[in-house]
Amino acid sequence: MRLLRAESMRFWARTLIRWAMVAGLVVAGLVVLGSWSTSTPPPDExxxxxxxxxxxxxxxxxxxxxxxxxxxxxxxxxxxxxxxxxxxxxxxxxxxxxxxxxAYFATFAGEGLSTVQLSLLLVALLTLGVGVTFVSAEHTSGAIGNWLTFEPRRSRVYWSKVVAAVLGVVPVTVVMVGLIAGGSLWAYDHHGALGRFDLDQDLRPYVEMGFRAAVLALGCAALGAALGSLLRHTAIVIGVVAGWAILVEAVAANVFDAIKPWTLVTSMNAWIQGGTAVYVTECDATDDSGMLCDWVEHPVSQAQGGLILTAVVASIVLASWLVFRRRDVA
Amino acid sequence: MANDLAIETRGLRKTYRSRRGASVGVRSLDLEVPVGGVHGFLGPNGSGKTTTIRMLLGLVRADEGEMRIFGHEVPDRLPAVVRRIGAIVEHPKFYPAFTGRKNLQILATGIGVPVRRVDEVLDSVGLGDRGKDAFRKYSLGMKQRLAIAATLLKDPDLLIFDEPTNGLDPAGIREIRETMRALAVEGKTVLVSSHILAEVEQVADTVSIVSEGTIVSQGRVADLLSSRTAATARVLVADPARALNILQDAGFVVRGDGEALIVEGVENPADVTRTLALQGSYVSALVPHKADLESVFLELTGTAERQSGEPTEGVAR
Structure with missing residues (x-):
């Protein structure tokens, strides 16, 4: 607990982290403002x-x-x-x-919900970044070496950092998810623009979606802390994450349709939305030796998405722990 | 392994491997640091001093060998003894954006020391009124002092300072030297690796000299100086050429140095004056030059030739 307290002190003392959280809250506010603006009925004329x-x-x-x-x-x-x-x-x-x-009125069931779902991914991105900078700064500055001369039990040091990163983002996650999900719904409801979204029937699944988004954000904070410890420089982590996003999530997923259901973006969508679907091109040979291709819908369940995300986060967090335990510290 | 040793290593070995190949950092290093007093740890650049300190602190893994601190085998039993160790390895490394006080508060919280102790140690190193400044704004001397303050948080029995006077001005160097002495007087053990040999000579009670990853000599500074290099004497006479012949005939190792003569291996300077006087050659001046740690160091590490023409500071690291 001592280490966790110390790490929490360090977490909240970092100016960059505080600014990142402020930025997150501003973004959440802008999403609500956007929902308000979109759901506002057009003028009388x-x-x-x-x-x-x-x-x-x-x-x-x-x-x-x-x-x-x-x-x-x-x-x-x-x-x-x-x-x-x-x-x-x-x-x-x-x-x-x-x-x-x-009547070109935006409704929550139409535009609103998809905007909320997309915006909730931003929360995960923010907590990932906070986790990365929280831990990598210590490696970049060399302060980790000093820290280990005070507390040489590396497993305790590592886990205290990961847990501190997760606990540290809880407040901003709760506020951001609450603002984005609750604020947007309120804005549409205020303008009577819920559309086919039935508060009695759909509110519970909607709240559950917010809860899942918060869990994803906390997982991303742990992932960020692990990547920060593993790669030791924020710039390298950004490079790796951007490289993955471009090469795997964008290019490879488009070239090799078969991996689409298994990508992280699909998994995140499936997890947050309670299941999603991807379209995969499937081609068959026709009688006259031609190829007939068709877009086939592949449903991806929430459970599959959650399982993939859990596996990825757990493997990287554990791999990072094993490396940190054995690595020479400069 | 002896109980009167603060630090003891046996057959310590560390090889660094990279794509360019392997380089031996430390090979079969047997270090003994007695409990109490200041122990100098000297060696040329790349001789393995910092690697040894890092291995003792569990920052770097040894490939082979045993290490003990106050009888506890490290790194396995390091958690049991870490509260008794304060260490600064190379440059002090803290969180640059945090204030000096915040850095120490975090450390104090991490090791379960009351946070009020932070102000005490800041005052003790003269940083009481600068604790609110960001670490990155500190001068190198202030950074070193903050690092010393951090080590004092634990009130340790063993302090390890790796190049503590690097980059400090003369006043800062003197301050550190006095701090180390004061700690030794309090009964603490101080291990200091430094490239400023004169500094170590002034402050150290015992010394270890490491070369190419292995200890080439260790013991009390006084014993080392008396045993390894005999004194020399610079002699001024009216007729240096004649005096040279007289001394050579008498068995002295002597060479000319302008108007003076340099006599090597002089155990008693009176022997030189007596020999010359008996032959009617009278000494106008005789300056004995005692062996110092630097000459012992250069002799033992074989760096005299490599260092010729270069200042001797910066030899060890």
């Missing part, structure tokens, strides 16, 4: 114009709807006869205009 367009379309449908359907069926029949195969122009789905097609 714009709404009146939308209403006028809608009313005109309704009248047009009432006057000519039957003709439009008849024309559609006729064209479908004529084209089918010409081509010699059945066609479906979906004429039976034609109907009166829908208000939602004319």
């Amino acid at each position: 714009v709404q009146a114009s939308m209403q006028a367009d809608f009313d005109a379309s309704v009248k047009d449908w009432e006057d000519n709807g039957e003709t439009y359907v008849a024309d559609c069926l006729a064209a479908e029949k004529a084209d089918a006869e010409e081509l010699g195969e059945p066609l479906d122009y979906e004429c039976d789905e034609m109907g009166p205009p829908v208000w939602a097609d004319y």
Whole structure:
């Protein structure tokens, strides 16, 4: 506990970390502000114009709807006869205009939720960075050597740093997740723009999503601390993370579709969203020796995403521990 | 292994391996530092002093050999004895952006020392009014003093100073020297590695000289000086050429040095004056030159020729 107390003191004494947290809170505030702005209904004159367009379309449908359907069926029949195969122009789905097609109001179920999900990844990115700088600064400055002359039990030293990094980001994680998730929902609700999001039915899964995002952020803090100890320089960690993001998550995932369900980005999305889906190109040989390719949806479960993320974080944290135990300290 | 030793190593070996190959840092090093007093640890650059200190402190792993501090085998039993050790390895390394006081507060919290002790040790090294300044703003001398303050947090029995006077001005060097002496007077053991041989000679009771990763000599400074190098004498006479012949005939090792003669291996300067006087050659001046640690060091480490023409400071590291 002594070591943890000392590490916590060091954590909160670092100006960079305090600024990073302030920046995180500002970003969270901006997300809420963005939600407020997006969910704000358009001015009355714009709404009146939308209403006028809608009313005109309704009248047009009432006057000519039957003709439009008849024309559609006729064209479908004529084209089918010409081509010699059945066609479906979906004429039976034609109907009166829908208000939602004319009123361009953003809803929480539409734009809001996906913005929240994306913004929650920023929390994880922030805690990763905080974990990295917290530990790597000690290696870069050489202060770790001095520290070990006071406390030579390296395992205790290592774990106190990882735990301090995780505990240290708890407040900012809770506030950021609360602001982003709660603030955005409040903004849309305030403007009556929840859309298909039903507070009675969907609130609990939504809160659970926030909880999972917070867990991911804490895991990222531990991962950051481990990477900071392993690579010892913030710049190297940034290089490795950026390299991974570009080479594996972007390039390789696009070249080799098969790895898409297993990438970290997919796993994070699956974990936060409670499951996701990726589209993979699958090609089959046709009878006349051609290739027929199709986009096939691959569902990725929340459990799979969580398992992959846990495995990655645990392996790097443990590997870093083993290296720190044995490594010569300059 | 003896109980009257603060530090003892046997057959210590460390090889650094890199893509360019292996280099031996320390080979079969047997170091003995008695309890109490100041022990100088001398050796040329790259001779293995800092590596040895790092191995003793568990910062670097030894490939072979045994180490004990106050009878405890290290690094395995280091946690049991670390509270009795204060160490500064090379340059003091603290968190640059934190104040001196904050750095020590963190250390104090980590080792379970009351935080009020921080102000006591800052005062004791003259940093009481600078504790609120960021470490990066400290001069090198202040950094060294802060490092000493950090070692004093634990009130240790053994203090290890690796090049503590590096970069200090004469006043700072004197301050460190007095601090080391004061600690020794308190009954503590101080191991100091320094490249300033005159400093070590002034402050050390015992000394170990390391060369190419192994100890070439160790013991009391006085014994080392009396046993390893005989004194020389610079003699001024009216007729140096005649005096040279007289002394050579009498069996002295002597050479001319301008108007003077340098007589080597003089155990008693009176022998020189008597020999010359008996032959009617009278000495106008005789300056005995006693062996110092520097000459012993150069003789033992064989660096005299390599160092010729260079200042002798900076020989050891």
